[in-house]
Amino acid sequence: MFRSAVFFLLLTLPLVAQTPAPASPGISVRTSKQVFVYRGELGKWWQNADIVRRIQTDHSAQFKLAFLETNWVSLNAYYGGNYLNGVVSIKSGVMPRKSWVIDMFDGTYKIRVVIPDGQIVDRGDIVYKNRDAISFPVTLECYPDATGVKAYIYHATASVSL
Numbered sequence: 001m002f003r004s005a006v007f008f009l010l011l012t013l014p015l016v017a018q019t020p021a022p023a024s025p026g027i028s029v030r031t032s033k034q035v036f037v038y039r040g041e042l043g044k045w046w047q048n049a050d051i052v053r054r055i056q057t058d059h060s061a062q063f064k065l066a067f068l069e070t071n072w073v074s075l076n077a078y079y080g081g082n083y084l085n086g087v088v089s090i091k092s093g094v095m096p097r098k099s100w101v102i103d104m105f106d107g108t109y110k111i112r113v114v115i116p117d118g119q120i121v122d123r124g125d126i127v128y129k130n131r132d133a134i135s136f137p138v139t140l141e142c143y144p145d146a147t148g149v150k151a152y153i154y155h156a157t158a159s160v161s162l
Contacts, residue, residue, distance in 0.1 A: 027102065027113075028064040033057075061150040063102070063113065066124070066137040078123060078136040095120045100140060110160075114152040116145040 034057045067074035075083040080096055082089040100115040124137030142150035 026065070027104070030062045030064070031060065033059040061142040062121075063115070063118075063140045063142070063151070064137070065102070065140070066135040068133055068135050070134050070136075074136055077120065078126075078138060080120070097143065108157055108159075110156045112154040112156075114154070115140060115142050115150070116152075117143040117150075119143070 036055045036057050037053075067078060072083065075088060079088050079090065080093065082091055097117055097119040100113075100118045102113040102115075104111040104113075118140045120138045121141040122139035124139075126134060126136060128134060144150050
């Protein structure tokens with residue numbers, strides 16, 4: 001997706017830590033909504049079976065990415081805070097919701113994604129393979145903040161501070 005390296009800044013409250021580039025293919029963004037369409041029986045006697053109304057029933061915003069570095073920050077994010085003193089405790093339970101900041105660079109162009117309230121809702125497989133970096137793939141679900149915004153995406157050149 002980007003020609004140059006992509007870097008991440010993972011911001012957790014109250015922890016601020018930096019993690020390096022994601023595993024290929026980078027970040028995937030998905031927004032979706034479900035819509036209920038009025039027609040059918042109503043359409044047989046009203047407006048020749050044309051769609052007469054659409055009602056949005058839900059909306060979702062997700063970011064898929066992978067942590068490429070094995071460190072305290074990436075392990076705690078992937079395992080939901082269950083990494084302490086070199087030991088991962090695999091437990092059931094809901095992953096914590098926290099704030100996330102993702103910084104990306106494309107040459108001199110900067111992109112920052114701020115997710116005020118996000119939660120890891122899916123964790124991909126960790127593959128241990130000779131000569132390959134270990135990555136921790138995750139899917140972040142974005143929840144609306146107090147103003148109803150799920151994610152903010154800022155764009156700037158290298159000369160502008162984000």
